[in-house]
Every structure is written in C-alpha cells, then in structure tokens.
Amino acid sequence: MPLLTILSCKILQDEVVHILENDPSVDEILVVANGQEDDFASKLQKTGLKFRFLSPDRLPDDTESYKNDPTRYSVMVYMVELALHEFPKILKTEVYKLLEELSKYSSGILLFYGLCGNVFDKIETDFEHLGTSCPVRILRDETRTVDDCVGATLGGCSEYLSTLKKFSDKGTFLFTPMYAHAWREIMRVDPEKPDKTIKMLRKVNEITGYKRVAKIKTGLSHTDNFDEKVAEFAEIFDFEVLEIEGCQNIFEDCYTSIKKEIVGC
Template sequence: MTVMGIIGCRIFEDEIVHVLANDPEAEKIYLIKNEENIGLLHKLKSQGLDPVVLPFYELRTYLKQSDEFSIIVQLQEIGLHTDPARLKSKTYTNLNLMSRFADGILLFYGLCGHAFSRMQKDFSYFRCSLKLLQDRSAGEPAQPLEDCIAAALGGNSRYREILKSNSDTFFLTPMWAGNWKTAFRADEKFFPGFEFTPENLRELGYRKVAKVNTGLSYEPDFEKKIEEFALNFGFEVVELKGSKEIAQESYILMQKMLLNPLKA
C-alpha cells in the first residue's frame, strides 16, 4: 500500500481536481472531513470520482483494508496568507497528522511570504517525503514557487517578467475571483489599519485586474466575477494566459517518487 498526502490552500482546489481526475493511478481518494473540503468534494463528484470523506482518526482503519495507491487530501482555508504565523502553525499541525499515514506529502502552496522557508529543516525527522509545488523552468534548478499566482502563471521567472509590465495589476485566478471577499476579509480589517476598499487599493497603485486563465473550468462564472470585481473597484480588465503545468508536474513527480522511487 502506498499513500500520498496532499495539504493545500483552497485556492488550488481546481488544480487538485484536475490532477486527481486525470490520474489513472489514483485508485482511492480520501478527503478529511471538514468544511474546507466541501467544494473539492462537489467538484470531484462532478468529474465522476467518489472520494471517501472521513475524519483523521478513522483513516488508519480504512487504509489497513486497502492495497491500493491512495490519496489523502486536506485543504486549508483561504486567507491564511494574511497571517503567516497562523498559516505556518496550522499547516505544521496538519503535516504532523498526515505524516502518520502518508509515504509522501505534497503541499499545494508556494513559499507564501517565506512561511514555509524552513519547512524541510523543521521536518527533517519525517520518514515521508515532503515537497512544496516546484518550479522546474528549463535551464534552472528546481525551486519552490513564490506564491499561488506564480504557480498559475507558469513559474517564478514568468511571474517576475509579467510584474515588470503589470505593476499596477491585481491578479485573479478562478478561485481567487470567486473567493476574494473571504480571502482578503473585505468586511474586516485586511491588515491593522487597512481596509480592502477601492480607495486603498488605488492608493497602493492598482489600476487593473488581470483575469488569469489557467484553462480550468471547475469554478463557474469566472468572467462574470472578474467583471464584478472590476466594476466594484473601477479597474480595467486585462487577460493573461495561465497554466496548470506546475501543479501537474509537481503531482506527477511526487507520485513517481512514491511508486517508482528508482526511476524518479
């Protein structure tokens, strides 16, 4: 029995649906029972998959009864990036829980403001493999992604290049477009002394919103939500070609490490 764990931000919900729906090796999918996995559950079912939903404490019993390649998924709330200490603490707690069952854990996160910059050192005692999403751009050594937008745009280098000519642009992927109010706590204080308002965003220099089209269509009404955001903030809409390749490649690499360690 081989078990792969996935811990990720809900922002990567669509990418996780994509890799699981297109993986013939994933014989059994387990979702940890909590509200953050509800959207993922619905989307997986819409793709014809039938994941088992259960709490952590019941996992061992189910896994003992299976010789299949199994995936365990635990998503975390959108908006944790606004509090790096809380993001790190919550993720580390889930890593410790997941490591009791998984042979390898893939985190659907970038460095997120260096919240995970010490992760490998902090978990050097783990018996299981542990990886963040990896940027494997041609001609460059593999390195973690800066954040989820870098992943959606195809890597750190392309992200930096795009920022040079789009420094006044706010980037939205499908999941960001559908959840920005929650992610940025639009009804609360985003940071102490800062409110997520059109006036404050304009003061920070934003004038445009980028529709980052990753080619994934699990999240409905992407274009409508972008238009609503643009209207609300008085921004011009620009469209950027996105990518799902980094999520796909990182997933395949972890799977190969677990199923064919001598060939990975």
C-alpha cells in the same frame, strides 16, 4: 502501493481536481471532512470522480488499510482554511502541525502551497527527519519553491517576475478562477457591512496605485462564472480588465515527481 496526501490551500482546489481526473492509476480518492471540503467534493462529483470521506478524528484507523495495501495507490486530500492566509505565522504553525500528524498515516505529502510570505521557505528541510518514510514536498519550479498560488499558475518564478514587470506601470490584481470566486473572503469584506469594507478597499487601491485586474486563464473550468466574478470586481473598483495565460505545468510536474518518489513509477 502507497497513500499520497495532498495538503492544499482551498484556492488551489481546481488544480487538485485536475490532477486527480488525469491520473487513471489512482485507485481511490479520500477526502478529509474537516469543514473545508464542500466545494472541492462538489467539483469531484461534477467531474465524475468517486471518493470517500474520512473523519479527521479517525484518520489513524481509516487510513491504515490504504497505506499498507501493496496493490492499491490512493490519494488523500486535506483542504486548509483559506482565512489563515491573513495570518502567516498562524498558517505556518497550523500547516506544520498537520504535517507532523498526517505524516503518520501517509507515504508522502505534497503541499499545494508556495512560499506564502516566506513562511514555507524551509519546509522541506524542516521535515527531512521523516526521511523516505514520508517525504514532504512543496510546489517548485526548476530552481526553487514558487512564491504563491499565482506564481505556480503562471508557470514558475521567472514567469511570475516577468508578469509583474510587464504590469509595473500600474498596480494589477492577478485573479485565478478560485481567487475571483473568493475575493471577498480573501480581502475580508464584512458580509454584514460590505459597503464600509469596500469603501476602505477603494481608498487603499487609490493609495497603492491599483488600476487593473488580470484574469489568469488556467485552462480549467471547475469554478463557475469566472468572467462574471472578475467583471463584478472590476466594476466595483472601476478597474480595467486584462487576460493572461496560465498553465498546469508546476502542479503536474510536482505531482508526477513525488508520485515517482513514493511509488517508483
């Protein structure tokens, strides 16, 4: 059976864990030890999932037996640095490089990404040249690629648009558990001078009209202290806290689809 690679933003690591813990047909989980895997590996351990670390420098040799073993279905997970989101063009360049490289060792690749500022709008077309040897797929709903990780967690593009319209009277941050965990990193709060950065963010929020933060209830519990992290964020910026429902449908459906494409069942 083949080797499926999941190339994922670190924000979606909980969703990757969810996929793996609910697929008993996975014979082996491989995690690329590229310096971005610590939290993800810890969550796999807490879930009771066994895995093997692979060195990014030895992927050609270490993955050969998995891709060519007709009796086993393996999943390799490669986490991508979160900070790249700040620079969409660099993010696109790095992900495209990874796809070209990982496609040499994979039977198929599923990106746990959305459009991310439209930089991935043509990614499946751009990698059509790989054909059936290594199909490249990205998170999609029934009509198109989802906008981003929040859109995927809400269930797709129409659900995302509906949510944005619902909150159109006031600016609202939409937090998943991992977003709440990493908001300081995402918003580039200087750990050496946090007060200065937060003061600037307060001014930006005032100018742009942001007044609320909404917790997206994903149904997952792999990231600790979600409520506490959101409460901290709300207190810092004097925000109202709301709750909205999310789901795992997009992740499950896209995973099932590419698995069927490369495994045949």
